[in-house]
Amino acid sequence: MTRNIRIPRRTVLKGLGAAGLGGALAPLSWRPLHAASVAPITIVINQSPWFDSFRKTVEAYEAETGNKVELDVNPFAGSLEKQRNSVRSREGQYDILIMNSGWFTEMYAGGFVDAITDIDPGFQLDPDLYTLNDTIYYNAQKKSLTSDGKLMSIPVSPLIPMLYYRGDLYEEAGLTVPKTFDELEANARKLHNPPGMYGIVQRGARGPATVSYDFYPYLYGFGGGIFKNQSEGDFTVTLNSPEGRAALDYYIRLAKEAGHPKTAANDQANVIQAMVTGTAAHVMMVISAVSQMDDPDKSAVVDKVEYAVPPSAPGLPTAPALGHWLAGISRNVPDERKRAAVEFLRWFQTKDAQLETARAGGVPVNAAVYKEPIAEERQYRWMKPLAQALPHAVNSYQFPEASEVIAVLELGLNRAVAGEIGSVEALNGMAGEIEKIMAGHNYSTGQLSPLQ
C-alpha cells in the first residue's frame, strides 16, 4: 500500500523545526509533533454529555493541523443505525465510527472496522493510553478481546459510573464517604427526605442501555456477573447466582426505601436532572456528567457535588462497568480517508490532546493527564477517584450479539424495579433467555440451577 499524503511546505518546515528542537532537548519521542495534512474525514458520533468536549478537541485538531473533520451527531440509537447502514453499504459514509461498549464487538467481529495497524503498520499506541480491559484489541481467531489481537480502535471516552454525592450535606450530617454498599444505604437513608430530597436517584427505565448499565456496579460489586468467563469462551449464565440476587434485592430496596418514586421510569437525563436541581443526595452516574454539576447555567449545586469510586461488598473491589466509547475506522472507505482517520487518532490519543479534552469538560483517555497538576484543581476533583476506579472497570460484553442480551436485561430488570415481578423470577427468567440466545448463536453456554 503506497502512502499518498500531501504535506504543505509550512507544515514540513514547522515539523522539521519542532523535531530539531525536540531532538536537542530530549531523546526522540515516539510521537510525531505534528499530524500530517490529510484528506477531510467524517465521524459519526452520538449526542452524549461528553460530546461538547469531543467537539472542542476536534476543533483544536483542525486548528493545529489544518485538517478538516466533519461530525455527524445523532441520538444513541440513531448513531448505531447510521453506523450499521454505512458499514454494510458498498462504500461507507463515515470514516471513523464512535462505537459504544454495547456494539463495538459487533463491528469488530462483523469485519466492519479495519485494524489500525493494518492501515498504518507503523502506528504506535501511546504507552499511557487506557486500554480499558483490552477492548481496543480483537483476536479474530479466538474471537476474544485480548492484547494478542489486532489494534482495532482508540478509546474516545473511558466512561464508567462513579458515585456522585452531595459533599455539603455530608458535611452537615457528619457522614463519611461510603466504601461499602451498607454504608451507601445508611447514608442514603439518612439523607432521604422526599419530595425535596431523595437519598439516591437510580436509572431504572428500560432503554437501549439504561437500567442494566445502572445495575452493573451493584451486580459486579456484590461479586456477581452475567457469564462465567467470557475471555475463555465460557458463556455459562451466572446472572441468577446468590450474589446476583443479593445485588438485585439491594438495588430494589434502595429504590423503594431511599430512592425516587419513579425509579422505573428514570433515564439518564432524569437522574442528572435530579442531581443538578438539588433533589438527589447520591447518584451512581456515568462520569461524563461531571461537566454539568459545576455549570452555573445548568446546576443549582455548583461546587457541592463530590465524587467517589462506586462502593462494593466488604472484601471485594469496586467494579464499575465500562460504558465507554471507542473510535474505529470503517473498512469500506477509500484508503486515503482511512489514513487521514489514522492521523486524527494518532493525534487524539496524546497527552496534549487529552489535556485539551479535560479542559473542555471531557474525560481523558490518557493516564498521563491524571498525573498532571490539572488533577489537583478543584474543578477536576473527579479525576483522582476516576483514576482509582478505572483499573477495576469491567467489560460486560465480549461478543457481537450483545444487543440481544442487553434487551433481555433491560426488560427483566425494569420489570423487577417496577414491581411487576420479584427479583428471583426476574433473575431466573433473564438467565433462561440469555442462555437461549447464546445457545442460538452456538456459544458454549449453560446456566445455574434456578434460584428458589
Next chain:
Amino acid sequence: MTTSQASARAATPPGSARSAAGHDASGCDASGYDASGRGDQRLWRWIAFAPALAMMVALSVLPIANLVVTSFQNITWADGQATRSWVGLTHYRALFSDNLFAAGLSNTVIFALAAVAGQMVLAFAMALMVSKIGRGRVLYRAIFILPLLIPGIVIGAIWKLMLNFDFGLVNKALGLFGVMPHDWLGSPETALLSVIVVDIWHWTPFCFLLFLAGLESLPQDVFEAAKMDGAGPWQELAYVTLPLMVPTIIVTFAFRLIVAFKVFDEVYLLTGGGPGTSTEVLSFTLYQRFFTEDKAGYGSAMSVAIIFLVSILLVVAISARRGTGRQP
C-alpha cells in the same frame, strides 16, 4: 338498470355500444374486427397497463416478497459481508414463545380498542354539538382539529411535560385538590392508560372531522319529519341520527382501528414500552427486535405477522362497510 349504468350507456357513442354488443354476441365486431383483432386489443390493454403494473410490483409486491423471503432466513455478518441461511419456519414458531411479542399483541389490542372507542364517543359528541351551532362553527372546528396538526414528536414533548412527576401540570392541578403526585408514565398501573389518553387527545379531531362531515350531509327532511312526529332530542339522536350515521361510524372506526394498531411514536416518545411491558405494543416490539437487536430474519417474520393481523382488520372493515351498504 341502475341510474349510473343508464348514464354510462347514454354517454357511450353509438358506434362503441355496437362494438361492445357485437363482441359479446358473436366474437366479431361490427367494424369487422375478427379474433386476431381482439387479440391486438388485449395486447394493447396489457401494454397500456404494464407501466402501472410494473410500478405496483416494484413498490408493493417486491418489498413484501423480500420481507417474506427474509422471514425464512438468518442473516449473519463476517468480513463485512452478509450471509443468508435458510431456517424454515423457525422464526414463525419463535413468535409463539416470544413474551415481548405476546405482551405487545395484548397491549396493542387493548390500546386500539380503548383509544378508538374513546375517540369515537368524544368526537361524535363534539361533532353533534358543532353541527347544532349557528355562529362560530368555523372557530370551534379550527380549535378542535388543532391536535391533529401537531407533529408526533411535539405531542410527545407536550405530554411528557404535562405528565411529569415533579413539575407536570397534571400533578400540579391535582395537587390543588390535595391529591399526591402520581408517576403517570412510570407506574405500571397508569402508563398504558396515559398513552391511551394522549392518543385520544391526538386523534379525536380526525374522527370529529369525519363525523361532522357525515352529520352535515344528512338529509334535513328526515329530521323535520321526526320533529313533526313529536320526537325529542334523544329520540332524534337514537332513531334518526345514529342509524343514518352508521356507515360513517363504521368507516371511521375501521380506519382508526387500523391506524391505532400501528401505534409507535407515542409509545416510543413517552414510555419506551415500559415500565416493564406495560406499554409494549407490536410496532415497538418490532423496532426492538429488528433494529436494536439487528435480527433481520426474525424481525421480518414478525413484520409478516403484523401485516397479516392488520390485513384481517382491513377485511373485517371492508365486510362491515359492505354490510351497511346493503341497508336501506
